[in-house]
Amino acid sequence: MLIAILTGFAFAVLLLFGGKLVKGKLSILSTLIPLGLFIYFARFIGDVSSHNFIQENFSWIPSLGVNLSFKLDGLSLLFCLMITGIGTLVFAYTSAYLKGHKYLDRFYGYLSVFMGAMLGLVLSENIISLFVFWELTSISSFFLIGFNNDNPASRKSALTALGITGIGGLLLLAGGIVLGNISGTYNISEMLANRDLILGHEYYILAACLIFGAAFTKSAQFPFHFWLPGAMKAPTPVSTYLHSATMVKAGVYLLFRLSPVMGGTDFWNTTLTIVGLVTMVYSAFHALFRTDMKGILAYSTISALGILVFLIGLGTHESFLAAAVFIIVHALYKATLFLITGAVDHQAKSRDVTQLSGLRKVMPIVAIAALLAAISNAGIPPSVGFVGKDLIYEGTLHMENSVVLLTALAIITNVLISYAGYVAGIKPFVGKLPKRYENVKKPPFWLWFPPLLLGTLGFVFGIFPVLIQNTLIKPILWSIGLEASEVHLKLWHGFTPVLGLSALTIGSGILLYFLLKPSHKLISFIAKFDKVSPKYIMEKMTWAFARFSAFWTNVFQNGYLRNYVSTITLFLIILMAFTLLQETTYRVDYSSFAKLTVYEIVILSILILAIGLIVFAKSRLAAVVATGIMGYCICLLFVFYSAPDLAMTQFAIDTLTVILFVLVLYRLPKYLKLSDYKMRIRDGILSLAFGGLITILALEVLAQPVNSEVSDFYAKNAYLLAHGKNVVNVILVDFRGADTMVEISVLAISAIGVFGLLKLRLKSVERYQK
Known part of the structure; x- marks a missing residue:
């Protein structure tokens, strides 16, 4: 597995030397990298579905308990297949979408690094190594989001995404360290054995909050969600790969993976349920006010991520089953919709749903793929989306408390998401074709085949859910310690309350699509509330912090070296004085000191005279010469105390320093302009206080019993x-x-x-x- 992870990084390195080969017709060959990895991981489906998990361990920093430990179970296998499978289609799609781009090799390099980092993240069994790959996904996504670096909006979006997810990475590191200190290990499987110790520990709440912070920032949960719509400035392959199927689900993966270790408590479940509910309703509502296809899909993606967090928070067998299925459902239809958006934008040069219509006449195959994705998004049978939405309602109906409220909010969210899918997946293709789009050419093969394949899979898995039931879904439940023998995915369960809720959702979504037409007036309306949005508030906080930082810098970093030295010296004086004052007794045995020799007295006298000359000299050259005299005196002291190597070093340094000072001062005015007496008095007091404290500290050290163990x-x-x-x-x-x-x-x-x-x-x- 380590070789599989490093393959992406190795390919990126090779592109540094052979990048020209992927800029032309051979660009499609880069698809062989993720395709080969997909085939490699697909080989383990039989083993994992037979409850045989694969583990590999490589020593890294054993003294700290940090190793490269990898585990391939049901949960990690699903993500590996999504990362490599959708990655294969994205690589192929990119060869057509960015055909002829001068930085195509660079783009493939970023994608490859991201793919390797994501594989390392989902396979890592050690939480510290997981953090390393977690940060690599943030860094590589920064380059991908800001790929169009000549666009200021792209650069700003990349920095925003890196800032939010980077903070989450630090929280993950802190949370991992806390968990490691509690359980005595950084391996997640070993933490599970110490579950009771973790749940009962006084730092459990702290660890959970840190993990929440990491997951919420990465998976764009409210109020950290705003970086994801901004990331839509990236090319469409990036939005497809990172922001629908893989990276944004890293936080969901983390919660899934750690639920057996930290879940089951009121704090864990309640927090995830509330945050998931707020995110999924808030973002689904915001999707109503967007007219850009990528903007609509961005907010519906955030809402879907909220659903996943909400289901994990419910913490029941039914909710975990629903989350496992919905991960697959969402990856298939959302990746399809993003790829279709890219194809439309590439050919028609527009993503505005208020302008697009009738494109089925010039893009018939793309329209078919879009229809399949929209149907799966709305949960209409026989798509796998229907199975996924049924399971969501199964999860809410099996709750003991707040059943009506939870189910109602789930219905509202699904209705709004359905509407978003219709607007992005159907509206651009129906109606009359405007004249300005009559000459739109049919997209090339690699722009329509990937979305058509993903859209078709959504129906294949819906008609034959057994294909994913035994190979993917059951192993996921096993990987988090749940029983899966009774899991039976079906398209038809008879006339049940869940079926009625699904019918209500479908009908309401269709009705809303016909009643509410996208318009720029809706955008203007929602823009009125921007000043209370999380994005605006955090931007204002950032602005305030920047102003404070500027003020702090101007005060303490004002460009005068003497002020820097004075500040540092004052801090050290306060620190040492406080430490010395804590001592209850202070005794120095002066009788143990050797008597001063005539040589030491002479050298000390010269030192004192040199210091006086430096302080009161009116000539720069005289001050420099006196400084050199001080250095040579110290050299002699080293010689007297049998340290000739230090003496030679000191001699060389002082000689060179004096020469350099003389060369620098040669063109400066001959005489010093002395500072005012107040400043000189201040500096004198600081110097005497510092010297006195150092003297006391040295005497106290000499008074301590000698311990020669280290020497x-x-x-x-x-x-x-x-x-x-x-x-x-x-x-x-x-x-x-x-x-x-x-x-x-x-x-x-x-x-x-x-x-x-x-x-x-x-x-x-x-x-x-x-």
Whole structure:
């Protein structure tokens, strides 16, 4: 499985060197990567459906309990098949949708990285490695959303999505660490064995809130939902792949996966139920006021994600079964609708449903695929959407409390989603064809075949639900510890209350479609409430934070180095003074100190005179020379105390420093312009206080009993373990290794930035713009 995950990353790396090969007619060959992975994972359907889960473990950071542990069970298998299966169609679709694009290879690279990251996310058994892949999906989606980087709206949408999902990633890391500290392990399966310990722990609420934050931001739950409609600025293949079938369901996957570990409590179930309800009703209602096909689909997607969170929150066998089926249902019809939207936009150059009509005459096959998707979206038999909506009502009707309220809200949501599906999937293709669309050409094969295939599968699985019952649905329930032997998916269950609710939903959706026509007046109406929307509020909070940051920066980062040093010194003085004041006793045995020698007295006298010269010198050159004298005095002290290597280092540094200062000061005015006496008094007080506290601290350290355990360890093992004869060098390598790695990373990032500036080619007009 590790090789399968790394395949996407490897293909992206190969595109750096052979990207030109996928820019022409050979672009369709990139489809072989996700297709091969789909075939690979499909091989495990038989094993997983026989209750045989596959596991792989690779050592990564065993000292911290972090390993690359992968598990292929029913839940992860479903997501792997969606990621690779829909990914195959998206890769093929892209070859036609972005045909001839100068950055097509770059786009495929981003898609490949995202695919690998999603596979790693859903297969990870270790919650820390899951977090790593979680963040990789956020980063790769940032590049995909902002692919049209010459568009300011695309850049803003990409940053918004990265900001929201990035915060969720940090919350996931924090939640994983809390769970790991409670259970003593980061492996999710092992956490399940400590379920009672986790549920009864005082930090359970904290861990649950952190996990909720991660899931809600990733799966666009209210009030974090607004990044998803903005992400529709991305090319349609991105909207299809990320924002309907895969990435936005990562939060749902996380809740599904951790429900056996953390679910079953009132806090868990109530929170998910409320958030899911608010999200699904709010977003479905907002879909009524959109006229852009992608905007309509974006809000209906958020509503569908709310339904999934709501069903997980109900926490019953029926609700989990409904959620499992609805994941498949939604992926099929929503991916189809997005692909159709892209085909219409590609050929007709418009996504405005108030302008589009009659396109069935020029796009007959696309119209058929759209009709299939709209029927499945509305839950009309014999589509699999009918099975999915029946199960949703089964889930609400089996609740002990608030049955009427929950069922009514589910009906309202499904009616509104049905309406959105009709508007996006049927309205552009019915009616009279406007003259401006009469010359629209039929889309190429790869623009109509993928949506037609997905739309057809929605009916195949509806007529023969047994195809997914035993291979996908039952293993999903097993993976979260539920019994699945009594699960029987059927298109017809007889005349039942659920059938009546489904008929009510279908009829109401059709009626609403004929009564409510999309118009820009509706957009203007809903725009009046923007100032109370979560997006507006968070943007204002961001603006306020930016203003505060600017104020804070202007106060403490005002460009004067002396102020920076004074601030740091003052903070250290307060910190050390507070620490020393906590000491109840302070005793220093002065008799244990060695007596001062004449050499030390002479050197200290020279040091004091040099300091006085620096403080009162009126010449810059004299101050620099006095600084060099101080450095050489310290060199002599190192020599007296048998540290010639430090003395040579200090000597070289001071010599070079003095030379550099002289070269810099050569062209400056000869005499110093001394600051006012108040500032000098302030600096003098700070210096004396800091020096005095350092002296007290040093004396107290000398008074402590000597513990040679660490030095003895290094002396004994420096050569045996580190193969170094110089103990000091071994210590530097051991303690400075991580620090040096960070420094190298900073330098590498800086070098990349400098390289980018050197390679920047501005137009002649841009060079002189201010």
